[in-house]
Amino acid sequence: MGRKNPNIVITGTPGVGKTTHAEELARNLGFTHLSVNQIVKDEGFHEGRDEETGSWFVDEDKLLDYLEALPLHTTGGYILDWHACDLFPERWIDLVIVLRCDSTMLYDRLTARGYTGKKLEENMDAEIMQVLLDEAREAYREEVVVELRSEGTRDLEENVERVERWVEQWREDHRDDVDGEES
Ligand code: ADP
Numbered sequence: 001m002g003r004k005n006p007n008i009v010i011t012g013t014p015g016v017g018k019t020t021h022a023e024e025l026a027r028n029l030g031f032t033h034l035s036v037n038q039i040v041k042d043e044g045f046h047e048g049r050d051e052e053t054g055s056w057f058v059d060e061d062k063l064l065d066y067l068e069a070l071p072l073h074t075t076g077g078y079i080l081d082w083h084a085c086d087l088f089p090e091r092w093i094d095l096v097i098v099l100r101c102d103s104t105m106l107y108d109r110l111t112a113r114g115y116t117g118k119k120l121e122e123n124m125d126a127e128i129m130q131v132l133l134d135e136a137r138e139a140y141r142e143e144v145v146v147e148l149r150s151e152g153t154r155d156l157e158e159n160v161e162r163v164e165r166w167v168e169q170w171r172e173d174h175r176d177d178v179d180g181e182e183s
């Protein structure tokens with residue numbers, strides 16, 4: 001039996017707007033927002049963190065076991081929000097959104113969040129070098145990966161509308177896959 005709803009990954013450098021997009025989309029679509037960083041932290045799926053950059057040394061096996069136990073790949077309807085995306089098995093994921101942001105704007109957002117030194121520098125470099133976009137393109141089929149700008153509220157509104165239309169189309173296209181659930 002096919003999934004009733006698609007699963008969507010929202011990825012990008014810290015500060016690009018993943019949480020903002022994921023929360024709004026989850027609310028509008030009735031999907032479940034999984035903040036993967038929060039799960040790693042709350043469930044202790046890590047072996048400490050890098051003092052300088054603050055990033056977790058993630059225990060990927062534990063994280064994957066946790067995600068595997070969710071109805072993610074049976075019912076769908078999940079939004080996975082994380083700065084990395086190549087960990088999730090391709091068969092779980094229907095759309096990968098890579099959010100992008102102008103570097104001056106990202107600098108302001110990250111400094112407002114208290115990022116300084118190496119932590120700030122590494123994230124700025126990652127955005128400028130489009131590291132997350134390249135990772136997404138390497139891990140998923142080309143047609144699944146979409147790059148979207150997240151600089152102002154107008155972008156946010158347009159992106160949310162665009163993804164909602166995409167979800168409607170996905171449901172339409174997968175109507176027959178869902179056993180007896182759809183007319
Ligand atoms: P991430 O989850 O990728 O770290 P957040 O969603 O927490 O990013 O956004 C970081 C900051 O930037 C927040 O203050 C948020 O309100 C702002 N922001 C992100 N995207 C936009 C956007 N498209 N328009 C206006 N503000 C945005």
